[in-house]
Amino acid sequence: MAEEIIISVSPHETRVAVVEQGLLQEIFIERVHTRGTVGNIYKGKVVRVLPGMQSAFVDIGQPRAAFMHITDLIVNHRNTENGAVPAEYPPINKLIHEGQDLVVQVTKEPINTKGARATVAKSLASRFLVYMPSTDHMGISQRIEDEAERSRLKSILEKLRHPDMTDGFIVRTASERANEDEILKDAELLRARWQSVKEDMQKASSPSLVFEDLPLHLRVMRDIITRDTIRILVDNENIFAVLKRFLHYFIPEKASCLELASLKIPLFDAHHLEDQIEAALELKVPLKSGGYLVVDQTEAMTTVDVNTGAFVGRRNLEETIYRTNLEAAAVIPRQLRLRNIGGIVIIDFIDMLDEEHKRQVLRMLEKGQHSDRVKWNITEISKLGLVEMTRKRTHESLLKMMCEPCVYCTGKGFIKTSESVCLEIFREIQRKAADFQDKECLIMAAQVIIDRLLDEDSSCVSELTSALEAKIRLQVETSYTQEQFDVVLISPS
Numbered sequence: 001m002a003e004e005i006i007i008s009v010s011p012h013e014t015r016v017a018v019v020e021q022g023l024l025q026e027i028f029i030e031r032v033h034t035r036g037t038v039g040n041i042y043k044g045k046v047v048r049v050l051p052g053m054q055s056a057f058v059d060i061g062q063p064r065a066a067f068m069h070i071t072d073l074i075v076n077h078r079n080t081e082n083g084a085v086p087a088e089y090p091p092i093n094k095l096i097h098e099g100q101d102l103v104v105q106v107t108k109e110p111i112n113t114k115g116a117r118a119t120v121a122k123s124l125a126s127r128f129l130v131y132m133p134s135t136d137h138m139g140i141s142q143r144i145e146d147e148a149e150r151s152r153l154k155s156i157l158e159k160l161r162h163p164d165m166t167d168g169f170i171v172r173t174a175s176e177r178a179n180e181d182e183i184l185k186d187a188e189l190l191r192a193r194w195q196s197v198k199e200d201m202q203k204a205s206s207p208s209l210v211f212e213d214l215p216l217h218l219r220v221m222r223d224i225i226t227r228d229t230i231r232i233l234v235d236n237e238n239i240f241a242v243l244k245r246f247l248h249y250f251i252p253e254k255a256s257c258l259e260l261a262s263l264k265i266p267l268f269d270a271h272h273l274e275d276q277i278e279a280a281l282e283l284k285v286p287l288k289s290g291g292y293l294v295v296d297q298t299e300a301m302t303t304v305d306v307n308t309g310a311f312v313g314r315r316n317l318e319e320t321i322y323r324t325n326l327e328a329a330a331v332i333p334r335q336l337r338l339r340n341i342g343g344i345v346i347i348d349f350i351d352m353l354d355e356e357h358k359r360q361v362l363r364m365l366e367k368g369q370h371s372d373r374v375k376w377n378i379t380e381i382s383k384l385g386l387v388e389m390t391r392k393r394t395h396e397s398l399l400k401m402m403c404e405p406c407v408y409c410t411g412k413g414f415i416k417t418s419e420s421v422c423l424e425i426f427r428e429i430q431r432k433a434a435d436f437q438d439k440e441c442l443i444m445a446a447q448v449i450i451d452r453l454l455d456e457d458s459s460c461v462s463e464l465t466s467a468l469e470a471k472i473r474l475q476v477e478t479s480y481t482q483e484q485f486d487v488v489l490i491s492p493s
Contacts, residue, residue: 002230007217007243008267009236014216017273018224024276026337029401030216037062037106037116038394039125039213041197043204044118046100051093057115058102061207064115066104070095072119075134101206109395112299124190124197125213127222127250128175128183131190137168144176156180160187167191174226221246224373225254232258235267280338280398287331291324295335297399301344304332308350321350322357329361333368340401342374342393351385362387408481416483418452421445422460425453428487429464429472435489436470444475445485 003025006017011032018026030036042060049056056073057065070089073096096102108117124131138157140150153171159180160169175183197211204210214222217239225232232247232254234240240260247255261267268274279285285293290310296303306328308320332347347365352358358381365387369376375392382388395401405411416424425443432441443453453461453474465472477484 001228003226003228004231004233005220005224005229006267006271006273007220007232007234007236007239009217009234009239015268016216016220016224017268017271019271019273022272023334024273024280024338025334026340027273027277027280027398028216028220029398036109036213036216036395038109039106040209041103041105041122041201041211042066042118043101043103043201043206043208043210045206046096046098046102049093049096049098051091054089054092056092056096058104058118059207060104060106060116060118061209062110062116064110064113066106066116066118067114068104068118068120072104072107072117072121075121103201103210107394111393111396112400122197124193125172125222126186126190128172128178128186129190130170130172131187131194132168132170133194135168136166137170139168140171141173141175143173144171146176149176153183156183159184165191167194217243218246221251225251229254229257233261233267234258235261235263276338277398280335281402285331285335287324287327289324289327291327293328293331293335295339295341297339297341297397301346302341304328304335304345304347306347306349318353318357321352322354322361325349325352325357325361326364329364330368332365333372336391337372337374339398340395341397342391342395345389345391347387347389349381349385349387352381408483415481418448418482419456421449421483421485422452422457425449425485425487426460426464428485429468432487432489433468436468439470439489439491441468441470441472442475442488442490443472443485444477444480444488446480446482447476447478448482449485450474450476 001020004019006019008015008017013029013031016028017024044058044060044066047057047059047065054070056068058068060066070092073092074089102120103122104118104120105122106116106118110116121132121134124133138160140153140157144150144153153175157169157171169187171183200210213219217234221232221243232243234243237260240258243258244255247258261270268277283294283296285295287293287309290308292307292309294303294305294307296305306325308324328347328349335341336345349361352361362378362381366378369378369389372391374394376389378389379387406413409415425445429441429443443450445453461472477486
């Protein structure tokens with residue numbers, strides 16, 4: 001399907017949208033104060049080794065130390081005979097020690113309170129290839145399915161082997177139908193770039209940045225442009241000039257797609273993208289039939305609940321459920337990409353009895369996921385109507401990037417009712433009953449709480465006043481949230 005790439009650049013952030021037929025498919029955001037680190041190579045210092053967890057933390061000059069597991073330290077950890085991962089690894093404290101300098105590459109951005117994930121297995125990416133200087137592995141992207149094309153690319157890979165070098169390459173999806181000279185040229189550029197990086201490693205002190213990956217607008221050109229890309233819009237003249245040179249040199253067949261947008265109307269507004277971004281932050285996703293999804297992101301996983309909503313169908317209940325689930329299965333892959341949801345995802349489809357209906361729904365879900373650039377895995381529908389899937393997470397989700405926990409509910413999504421808070425106030429007064437002699441009681445709370453104490457719960461306040469033989473005064477605190485209150489004992493002047 002034809003797609004457009006829309007790049008909006010401001011002094012504070014760069015946003016890149018991938019759009020198909022006016023519908024936002026993916027959004028990438030890079031802000032000045034939170035630039036991406038995935039792909040960057042650092043010379044770091046090991047600050048802590050945890051033998052019990054087979055893990056270590058490495059100071060790479062970022063606010064939080066990078067995390068490394070034992071599998072990130074052993075480059076060639078696969079058995080050469082059958083490709084299996086060994087059951088046991090050597091103790092991590094036999095491989096590294098605290099205070100040791102270590103050159104690592106970031107593979108996952110810091111997420112929530114966790115630092116970045118790093119590995120000693122460095123790699124450099126270009127348009128057609130991924131270069132791996134630490135291994136002799138040669139591979140082809142699994143997304144290239146044509147056997148004849150895979151055979152052609154395999155023969156090109158053989159030409160990349162160097163008798164005096166132990167390095168490897170992975171052929172990227174963009175290499176499909178690329179000519180041999182282009183791929184060989186990419187390999188030469190990557191090898192030359194790695195030599196430059198090696199020289200910088202030797203000169204660098206720790207912790208410091210040794211190699212920085214391309215900025216967002218250039219990474220998009222390298223990684224996202226496909227044969228289906230028909231238009232690239234950008235609203236910044238300087239970035240337009242940079243992209244023009246990049247495309248002319250590396251992807252000349254797409255240079256004609258680049259356009260400088262009019263600066264009269266904000267680019268995302270002109271293409272109705274701001275409203276779609278706002279919708280992607282909502283919990284509820286409406287379906288055209290009248291049904292809806294509820295996408296709930298938690299610390300452990302993301303759950304997607306499918307509901308029929310206002311959709312009543314035409315034939316029978318089973319058909320109504322099937323149609324709702326089928327539509328949901330078509331919508332969910334886009335929502336996962338758009339919201340950049342990673343990790344474990346549990347999809348709660350409405351229970352279906354017909355096995356063929358289950359197969360069709362699962363097939364629709366898998367079909368939508370095939371266009372996902374991120375690695376994913378889907379299980380069969382369980383007896384409970386649940387589908388478990390994983391989607392590789394390397395960056396924060398759109399929700400976590402653009403939002404923060406609510407100051408009123410601290411991220412729970414709920415606050416106590418005014419009735420619950422009033423009952424807590426009464427219990428607090430009862431706890432302090434022994435101290436009430438010759439003192440007044442001042443209740444400080446939000447307006448909604450004071451209103452309830454004066455109205456629905458006024459009789460309870462009167463009973464407490466009589467029982468304690470003390471005066472109770474109420475005071476509105478405009479800065480208090482609904483759950484906040486104070487019970488203060490005041491000696492009369």
